[in-house]
Amino acid sequence: MEAHPRRLKTVFRSDVRLRIPLFQRPYVWDEDEQWAPLWEDVEATFDRRNEEDTSPHFLGAIVLEQKRGALGSLEVREVIDGQQRLTTLQVLIAAVRDTYAASDVKTRLSSRLGKTLVNDSDYVDSPEEEFKLWPTNHDRISYTDVMRGRYRDSNHDPALPRIATAYVFFREQIDALIAKCADQPAETVLDGLAEVMLEHLEVVVIDLGVDDNAQVIFETLNARGTPLRASDLIKNALFRTLQEKGRSVESLYQKHWEPLEKPHWQRDVRLGRLTRPRLDVYVGFFLTVFLQREVQSHQLFPLARTYFRTDPTRAENFLTQLDRYARIYDELEARTVGDAREQQILTRLEIVDTQTITPLLLWLFAHTTWHDRLLSLELLEGFLIRRAICRLTPKNYNRLFLELLRRLSGQDGPANTVIEEFLVQQHSESGLWPSDEDLIDSLRRLPLYRLLKRDRLQRLLLAFEQHLTTDRTEPMRASSKLSVEHLMPQSWTENWPLPTDPTAADTEEECRDALIHTIGNLTLVTSKLNSTLSNGSWASKRAHLLAHSALTLNRSLPPTWTTADIEARSKYLGNAAITMWPRPANTRLADRTINDLERELTPDRERALAATNDRATSPDRRRTSRRDIGQHIVNAFADLDDGDFLTINQIRNVPSPQYPINDLPSAGAINARLFPSSGRATTVPGVRATISDGRRGARRTAAEAFPPA
Template identity: 70%
Template sequence: MVPLFQRPYVWDEDGQWAPLWEDVITTFDRREEREEDEIAPHFLGAIVLEQKRGALGSLEVREVIDGQQRLTTLQILIAALRDAYRALGVKTRLLSRLTKTLVNDADYVDSPDEEFKLWPTNRDRSAYTAVMRGDYRDSTQDPALPRIAAAYVFFREQIDAFLVRSDEDESETILDGLAEVLLEHLEVVVIDLGVDDNAQVIFETLNARGTALRASDLIKNALFRTLQDSGRPVDMLYEKYWEPLELPQWQTEVRLGRLRRPRLDIYVGFFLTVLLHREVQSHQLFTAARAYFGSDADRAEDFLTELARYARIYDQLDTGHIGTDAEQGCLTRLEIADTQTITPVLLWLFAHTDGADRQRALTLLEAYVVRRAICRLTSKNYNRLFLELLRRLSASEGPASGVIEQFLTSQDSESGLWPSDSDLRDALRSLPLYRLFKRDRLQRLLLAFEQHLTTDRTEPIPPSSKLSVEHLMPRSWHEHWALPADPAGAEDEEERRNTLLDTIGNLTLITGKLNSSLSNAAWSKKREHLLAHSALTLNRSLPTDWTTTWIERRSAMLAHAATSIWPRPAGHGDSPRRVTEAERDLMPDRGRGPDHPPQRDSTRTAAPSTRRDIGQHIVNAFADLEVGDFLTIGEIRKTPSPQYPVHDLPSAGAISARLFPGNGGRTTVPGVVGVIAGGRRGARKTG
């Protein structure tokens, strides 16, 4: 039996089916060249099985720990050969032996899942059963076939082709030869574990063979084996919490930065960041998860339920179907910043806040990151910045929007400064955003202006990915946009045009068809077409003459609008320090990934430690409580102790770091354990 929590069948033609068939044919040919007792078997690798306890007289059952892909493929190949015999109406002793490798003796079968020698994981059972019963005997290759059925059709076609190349009266001999190869000359090494052996350790050691397991596959296996070993109802837990994560939308490969990874693995990385309050690299996902729940069934079940809860939120965030219309607008405009590092904070907000508090929190985050994006301020430290914000949100008992406002407005470094209104206006008036922004980011920026300028008297126009960015004064303006006759004036005007050409004031949105028809046309024709065909507010008030002066005016108008769309909160240093030109990143977006890795400053030295015993402070917080009582990080922080009196309480981050140490470690505070209860991080007294 393949445990329900193992991944489904994933082998394919190029990677495994075709090489296996070639090995079978090679062995078949070698069999004809040598005496039977001289034939060297073909080795297929190792499989790991674990004995399961059963009632006296029942079928012996072994769980497949490693090797389910290989075992399943061999059963499919044998079924294909069995059906080739049946198609020719041939009955031999070898056909009977083949059939016995697929089905159990009916006298020992007590339930439907005992009918076949191999019983795959639940996602594959219907297709596997259909193959074993011959339902695909007349099928041909079709991309819509389940993977198991596609494997069967592949092997049937290979067998049929092999028979076609031989004389008709030799068909039975060839089928018997193939049967001998499958029954006698293919070998596997079987590691047969007892009921008390540690199957998970061996599974992890061997998982790198064959088709590499994803991090989420390894986590699933470790998670459910921990639950199974503790007697938890794994069928119910799997169906309720993990089965939704097996849907196709979670298995697709998506791009994150420069790499493509399974969407489920990307989500698991964000989830672990929320759970552990530390950044977890893609190669650390399994290690970090396993270190968190280990062999503790309670923590494993908590991990599973939280994973499923946050997955629903992530899926809604990712597809844009979450929250109110106003919140969806914030999330859409957040994409102007092109950063994924904010995702754990968004997950936390939609898991723990609602109403006006969440709306204001999202508005603050949007204003902060979009202002920095427009001003071309670096995002290289966002991973650490938003991780610290996440810690503060989790530890605070107050409104999330207040925590976000206080934290973000207090940032004063190059990697954290919230730009002022003046900085924002200067950037929009002077920076060549057309050259700096990717097209999709620039389109979202212009759509944000369009939505802001649209009044309640204007027909709503939904955002469209089909709109393209257009220069009002074309980049090739020389043919229809004459320069002044005066040489000095012409030189100045040409310089101004080249300077302003790619700024926001000279850009708009139009349909692709309108874009191609306008091309580099004169302004009179371009304006006529825009007024006739465009319904956007951005295009309805364009003047009869389009000059550099009008570009500057329009840039100023949009810059003023930007300060309203993305406001900086008042009362937190209304005049922050100005952005310096050296702090701007003027490298174009194209050709690089969105979230740049943080650069380490090798010249910075660590400050001397002034920490007191944070562990003893945590112990004191639980001193008068009963075993099993839970305190949030905020409650632990607010409990004064000899180490941290009421006027000098520790930081929530320090407490969190001690309860949830990095690199997968466990807390060393005696008598307590770091846990998540009701979605809040804290600790529970254990002794």
Template identity: 35%
Template sequence: MNPQKVTAQQLFTMQCRYLVPLYQRQYVWNENDQLKPLWEDVLSKTLELMRPNIGRQPRKHFMGAVVLRGLVASGLEYQTYEVIDGQQRLTTLQLLLLALRDYATSKSLQTVTTILNGMTENPPLGGREYERWKVVPTTRDRADYEAVWESKSPAMLLELRPRIMLVKSKRAAPRPHLIGAYEYFSRAIKGFAETNEQLEDDTLPTPDMVEVTRRVELLVRAITMQLELVRIDLDQDDDPQVIFETLNARGARLLPGDLVRNFLFLEATRQFQVQAEVEKLYNTYWLQYDDTESAGFWKAEVRQGRYSTQRFELFLFHFLTSQLRRSDEDIQLGYLYQAFGDWWKRETTGNVEEVLQTLLKYSVFYRRLVEPTTKTDRVALFGRRLRTMDLSTIYPLLLFLFVEREEQTKAEADGIVSDLESYLVRRVVCGLPAQALNRVFLKMATELRQLALVGRDEVRNYLLNLSGPTAEWPTDSLFRHRWLTTAAYSSLSKPRIRMILEAVEWQQYTKFQESARPVLDSATIEHILPQSPTDNEWPLEVAQGADDESQQSAQQLRHDLMHTFGNLTLVTSPLNSSMSNSAFHIKEQELSSQSTLMLNRYFKLYNIKEWNTKAIVARGERLFEIATDIWPRPAVLVVSDEEIADLIGS
């Protein structure tokens, strides 16, 4: 490792290229957090040069470190240095110099333009791609950088890359960070050179061309000679990843996904030694996570318990958890990169391409779970219901079953999913705790992994043998009791109720209606017996002249059944508000005539003319029958010792 202090001029007058590897994150510096403070530092150094302190040399401004690793040249080409760390600083300095170059060109300041051309452009050799650029940004930034390079002015850049208007808010979308940085520096340079606003001195005359030239020349001196960096050139035996992680322990937060990506492609560079091969790997296996078209999915902020992180990090968490070999092991989101390193050493041969293939295979299934593209895919439907139930703790088990053991479970996938969904939905309806399910599923995966063959029978038998409130698969008896008596509307979230009723709705369709299944995420949950029934429209079910105890008993029974599934249905919002607390004969007519849902055709189909506690229980029983068809649980066959003896004897 060879550190040395250099000025921006020393760094950029060399005829070489500073290549930001394709696996580095995109340019992310923004105006408020980094660009404006940098400009204020540059302005401070320029003002020191404008108002020199006699006998005192201006102190240089330290910008931080850049870590470089020289790449082996092939043929006649400029020396290329791979930027291990400091790409944001290098790219920003180039954008500042390009903005200053273009302003000087617009004012015909030939000397300044010549100096800045030497710091932003290499003389052409053979016309090879990007050889003239001093800094070659990461792949995803190159189109924006090329637009800045080719435009030569903010006005022309705006023509090449016009602002995009947001339809909903009717305002311009934020500019890409790299283009925004060039435009910010262009405005700042013009404002300093042509006005006195940044000098905060109203007594100064408006700058004429002589003063504009002086200010631009001083600005060039400040940037090229007063900005100082520490340049660290790595030796062949230095570990770039260790140095990168150490230098990035503070500052702009690097997500575990960034660290994993850097680790893998630094390792790929070691293995292949040819950038074209590394780029091919990146484009084949990793680009989907960074590409602007698919990055919205992987970079979306999601919650896992008390943590908020990007979805790609959550995928890594579930993937690494699925790879654990012991149920007493643990992975924490806060130590995800360390967990990846442990897995790399323990489970892989060190072949980068094999690891990238594995990650891609798992991520394809993970996305199928999280973002289903069809309603008929049973696994994707399960994923949709899992998100509603907020039970992502099962994801590692699913990755084990349907990716690691895909060849064994593929033919029985729908059946396995049906059993797992039954297990979870029954627990939700029965109000059983979910806190320990992560341990249940981790233990299940590690124990099933010991089997040579894993199919539906093995998964089902495992679930049937779980016991106790923290793990059991509720029986029909418990499921029925809770279905008919639990105040679901009070104990379950509204999305969970909608999910359950939607499933009951779909189950009643024939094979000819399946393609028309309505998605009922936005439907309103309606109480058939209203939550605030009036005495006139909904009289108590007691004999005339009944005593207070009988009335209270009837009142309590009605209240107990009011929020059960037997009294709940789904309707559109307008229909919900129109029915309100109406009498049953009005509601029945509205539901039968205005709603196409099977849930509401029930009243006409079974000729229901009054709605009382008996009717609520009867409908609850009917819906329960459908629910057990959707989420069945096989009975555990109990065989007596005598029967076993008879079987052995026979």
């Protein structure tokens, strides 16, 4: 048995039959779990293919068993493990090949790519030997149809076989990539993709001899124990290199690796949409710092192996630095690193909800002195929290902070000077440092209660509480168990009367709906006090707050609570935010008003769901898909109590996955669903249409009848 890393051009280059045994399951991979992540990896590799020292992207392992054949016949390997991966790669290559044909492009790379799908006709004795890969009986018809181009003009159709659906998916992604790279000829983009497929994708091929027991190996791989993690593979390669070169393996292990085998390093943690071992997550951050390059989850082992290979000095340096940064990472996560002010900044950075800054923090705590580091952290805090409040995109933070990391490593000056100079140069949508005016406007106007996840909003309000508390105030430790409360309740119609004049009432209602979820109308209270306050009048709520709350946020609330008071409090907190998170007085900073089109106005809790449902779906298909007004209504009542009432206009103004904040439904559509012309009762679950105080709307019914939003 032999195991070797192999580029795809090598796996599929020679004339060979990769035959999938009949007893293996049919093709089962799908878009969400496999095709989309694979395409994301391919596209990321496409973007970085011209970088120096680009290592191949690791796609996992396959196990092949040699089969005896007659002299002169095609070489045969039976696929013991990895048939789903190999089939998908062949389908992807076929999609690239057919896009070449559809674009009427023929190049040297297109010819090379085509040869990875079919064997040389001079060596083919029967039709089943035509293709490099030969699937099980169940998949042969759809597979051969894809390989022969019979789905070239097909569109997405649920009735298609799964292999054909995979082919259509990849064709759509390739077309989207060509459109995105409109400044380049299609030939250039396709040649880049072909280069990625041939040169930059790698698998480990475990080649069994004709006498090896394939069944035992297959059972071991698929049924016993847990799969090897990236950190396991790195450990094995590191210590094998050190041992072969005569280094003191036992002492190095005890000093540097044994601490990484403690239980807290082995637990699973969530990073984005994936759950991975904490040690593997840390290794990804470490490699970003150590190699100063973008690192994806599938690259951990190949990148580490590429660095130290068989060099024991490099291997020992890698191991030493891995241990060094691990100690810092532990303290960063526990918020025990640095002094009290640094720990406060690290806690406040949780408002931003991004881990892309972690490699930069590791570097700062490893390479800077206290004063320089504190100034650096204050700059990063101000930049990131201003952008979070203004809902500016975090999509390119990984590249932004990677470039900053490279500059810090390459310059000798104070880190805070390098950071400030770098950040003030950023004028793009992904790097703009919001002005004071934009910060105040965002706090005054944006419905942050709807947009921010509840824990992020709570941390933001806690930051305001800590800032507004003076040294004359009795010390009080703000509890993380405090909940967010609306001062003017979401269901205000019963105890907060409108003006008697109809025109003034309409104006006031519209103003309340616009301000109800802004920062000026929000505060923190204990859970028990929250349930007591409920939807009561302002006089009752204020009395309870003054009697039971010790927070500075609540002690200065005025006797009346109108929309003017909400706006005044938002401006007051906005001025506090300017002081808390200052922007450098640098003439190179861009002073321009942020356009709402630049903001992420889909609520946090719905963006993840939308990403899962719509990932890799073309914008045109999303625009034309039918949206559910009933689910939008359900979503509007998600945070309310039984019996709470919302008007038609209030229901309209609550963004949902169906109707985001910049594309809200019409009031007429909601009215038609709640009050159908047929006179029948509404069919929206958990909601009862009603008229309250002369206004049409709906009331939430019993909790047991209400489905999760």
